[in-house]
Amino acid sequence: MVPAILRDLRWVILWHIVDIDAFEPQTAGTSGDELHANAAGNDAVRTIVHTKRIRPADDAGAIRDHAQAAAPSAADLEAIARFEKTNSLYSSPEVRRFAQGGPAPGLPLGNTVSEKRGRRFFEDVPPNPADGFTSGLCSHCHSGPLLNQTNEFAKDFIGLPIPKGERFISVNVSEFNDMGNPALEYVFDKGTPFEFHVVSPDPGRSLITGVSGFFNLIVENNPVPLLSNLNAFKISQLRGLRNTGPYFHDNSAKTLEAVALHYTKFFNVVTGGAIVLSAQDQQDMVAYMKLLD
Numbered sequence: 001m002v003p004a005i006l007r008d009l010r011w012v013i014l015w016h017i018v019d020i021d022a023f024e025p026q027t028a029g030t031s032g033d034e035l036h037a038n039a040a041g042n043d044a045v046r047t048i049v050h051t052k053r054i055r056p057a058d059d060a061g062a063i064r065d066h067a068q069a070a071a072p073s074a075a076d077l078e079a080i081a082r083f084e085k086t087n088s089l090y091s092s093p094e095v096r097r098f099a100q101g102g103p104a105p106g107l108p109l110g111n112t113v114s115e116k117r118g119r120r121f122f123e124d125v126p127p128n129p130a131d132g133f134t135s136g137l138c139s140h141c142h143s144g145p146l147l148n149q150t151n152e153f154a155k156d157f158i159g160l161p162i163p164k165g166e167r168f169i170s171v172n173v174s175e176f177n178d179m180g181n182p183a184l185e186y187v188f189d190k191g192t193p194f195e196f197h198v199v200s201p202d203p204g205r206s207l208i209t210g211v212s213g214f215f216n217l218i219v220e221n222n223p224v225p226l227l228s229n230l231n232a233f234k235i236s237q238l239r240g241l242r243n244t245g246p247y248f249h250d251n252s253a254k255t256l257e258a259v260a261l262h263y264t265k266f267f268n269v270v271t272g273g274a275i276v277l278s279a280q281d282q283q284d285m286v287a288y289m290k291l292l293d
Contacts, residue, residue, distance in 0.1 A: 091240030092293035104145035118288025148237035188212035
């Protein structure tokens with residue numbers, strides 16, 4: 001039986017299906033660090049100034065972190081813990097066995113012609129200009145047992161030294177801001193030679209790390225921290241994806257079809273039109289994503 005506190009949050013919990021580190025202690029927010037909001041002469045833009053990097057504040061853990069209004073009670077935590085031990089937590093028996101130390105689940109082969117075509121987007125293969133870079137296109141950031149990390153070919157595809165196993169990246173959800181959320185101005189490293197201003201509806205991981213990536217880019221000639229912090233969010237695992245909508249950190253994609261449309265726009269923009277996903281490509285991607293358990 002699903003605990004009462006999870007009845008409305010069940011798919012939120014399932015979004016983290018055996019994402020083991022989602023249940024480990026994480027930062028509890030910005031408590032104890034200096035965040036200042038100042039009027040910027042514009043009703044639509046405020047300035048958030050980071051004066052130092054944010055460090056873990058306590059050992060509360062992810063569940064307490066994710067409580068929006070109040071921390072769950074001891075009874076709630078006990079109920080959640082019991083639920084996590086049931087088979088209902090997992091999207092498939094294969095994922096359950098993997099969580100218990102068994103073999104990693106593989107990619108389904110697909111049954112229909114569309115599903116089989118869609119599989120090629122998720123296979124761990126190097127980028128291939130001969131097919132418009134579409135083979136392995138999704139796997140560059142959705143690889144590993146839970147399809148939630150970069151693979152060894154990401155560096156070749158992106159053209160940057162992205163390490164295998166990276167868990168944070170930007171796919172332009174904040175940049176596009178399809179939800180029309182209000183933008184704020186964020187100031188990083190204020191008062192230093194590397195002061196950096198960003199206007200964003202949500203700068204993502206940068207709010208936790210305090211890292212904009214500007215310093216790394218200018219001083220170290222290393223663009224990776226910029227890509228994995230600014231407007232970057234944790235790469236979502238794809239097992240059970242069809243049950244976990246809406247999608248992206250701002251819920252801007254209500255369906256998997258909308259997800260495919262977002263990535264069509266994303267790849268077109270970031271490659272200057274070099275990667276074009278057809279309507280059939282999008283249908284095939286969606287058909288395959290619905291198989292992932």
